[in-house]
Amino acid sequence: MGKHNTRLKDIADKLGISIPTVSRALNDKPDIGIETKRKVMELAEEMHYQRNEFAINFKNQQSFIIGVIIPQIVHHFFSNIINGIITEAEKFGYSVMIFQSNESYHSELKGTKTFRKSMIDGLIISLADTTDDYSHLSSLQEHKIPVVLIDKVTDRLEASKIVCNDYQGAYDATSHLIEVGKRRIAHLTGSLTPLTTRERYRGYCDALKNNDLKLDNELIRYCDLVSGEEGYQEMKTLISLSNPPDAIFCATDPTAIGAINAVKDSGLKVPEDIAVIGFSNWSMSSVIDPPLSSVIQPDVEMGEQAVRLIIEEIENIRNDKPVVFKTHVMKTALILRQSTLGKKEGVNV
């Protein structure tokens, strides 16, 4: 094992030619004799030559790295997004660097700094709930590092965005509950700071309105949307009302599962007494009893699309072309199971 990795110089010296000739031979550039190319290639192989990408990245000022900041990698939705990002990025020769914000603005800020050190070519970010200053992102943009927002976006930053149609998904979910005959439909929502939550809330309201159902504030409960515990508690509260709901649309699956357990524990039946539908189609939702109807988000596709957008921007910037910000709104779909349909009739729509 040599003291150092093989360099162009080592090959050049051994063949008695110059370094640029070796470089051009290896990169199959014209202006190099066919015989020289052969000799260089062979010796390079023999000496296990590997391009020093540090030098190349340095010269090109390009890393082929895409940074990704998401709140929590362990969430089904986000790990699927990352799955899409990694898969698509690889097709274009980009690597993906991951950072978790844990829903903390402070941590998010730290992530952008770390990424700057790693000289990422672009950033795909799903904002932390607590973030309401975007200067760390616009600063990246000023340094010609494009930023693409995904899922948790803001309209206070000019950038390309990938969202799914939370409004329509919520509207469809609520409409479905109405279609199966429910009339007193509750909603479990969360902090209305994130746009996604607001959109789901809006979809719920509009579905009621368009079906001539009155909005009853008593039926709208707030929680952190994170744990089943909260869903359980809030559902218990709803059940104890003098005029309890006959269905509930929960803004996340975990809370919906909590709600189902609350209904069952109260001696009531899902969906006969209270139908339940969630959002995001967590993997656990298909295995609980009864299986939970939910709204599918095209997570993998969102990740893929984000990569395409950011690479487009990276290359436009590099070629001094104008950058146009685009917003992709991706379709959701209902996945209907027994928690709204009843016995064994689950069908995807």
Place this chain on the structure above:
Amino acid sequence: MGKHNTRLKDIADKLGISIPTVSRALNDKPDIGIETKRKVMELAEEMHYQRNEFAINFKNQQSFIIGVIIPQIVHHFFSNIINGIITEAEKFGYSVMIFQSNESYHSELKGTKTFRKSMIDGLIISLADTTDDYSHLSSLQEHKIPVVLIDKVTDRLEASKIVCNDYQGAYDATSHLIEVGKRRIAHLTGSLTPLTTRERYRGYCDALKNNDLKLDNELIRYCDLVSGEEGYQEMKTLISLSNPPDAIFCATDPTAIGAINAVKDSGLKVPEDIAVIGFSNWSMSSVIDPPLSSVIQPDVEMGEQAVRLIIEEIENIRNDKPVVFKTHVMKTALILRQSTLGKKEGVNV
């Protein structure tokens, strides 16, 4: 917005001093006048100077990037490992790059190539099930890029390793079934190529032996360990035996959930007729009916430990210190729920 990012040269020119002086001032080196330092710092701030890490990485031939290859990011276990890796790496100023092998050796190979382009300082890898050639990893080691194996390891590569005690976990799970009074205990296993699967199988066998129970090959079923479907089918087969089991230890949670559904669909009760225990404590396992007993793996801690090991190796190599390979075996724990304990007695042990 200037044509290029501010360089040391820009600062030096503006102050009429040399580039190295600026460099030393910014890095707070001695030999620089206090007044000069102040002026440099101020101007750097004013001109929004940012160190060009491409140049620095190039000079130091170091990226502060740890590459991670895992089979599937969407698996609960692996996304938790990554969680631990990212969190711990950040403490040491390292970034983390992720690649998925999708359990394919070919893809794994591609990942190591991509990572080499990105000049990772070290690699943490959980081997694909199909991998049985390790030259892509030893090649990295020869190029002084340390490799740490995690969870899916091999004894055919000399490297540091992080595993959890699959044998003991399986032994404990099986022993628990015996303790709650079961005697005819089935096992659902998978391909015995991965060491983890083999260890779980061995733990199962030894627990039976040490409790004077006979191993019955009829009760040992093989499947891919991936989907609930397989668990369901195999359980159905077991139930149809002339002498069916009264408990089953499944090598993964998804198959255990399939098994539970098979038991319930056969009109039998869990755990009264057939108790079920899984492995890995998937998030869905706590929400199914009845909640599934399982074996907890210290996923996050495994990731953290892997990072500590690899950074130690990276720094030893950099300082020409001898590298010592270590293997950490981490403890598993039983989490007991109603699928083995019965009504609402679930307790962590």
Place this chain on the structure above:
DNA sequence: AACATTTACGTAATCGTTTACGTACGAAAA
């Protein structure tokens, strides 16, 4: 006053590769 030391900087080399430009040589064109 002569010398030694310290302070505060500058010069030059370096990391490995790429690329603009220059040039020697042989072949083809005049």
Place this chain on the structure above:
DNA sequence: TTTTCGTACGTAAACGATTACGTAAATGTT
């Protein structure tokens, strides 16, 4: 034969920062 051109290479500069070494001026020492 002279000119022109293409081929196949070499030279030098560049990317941005760091660092070993050199040195002038200021200060201290005897």
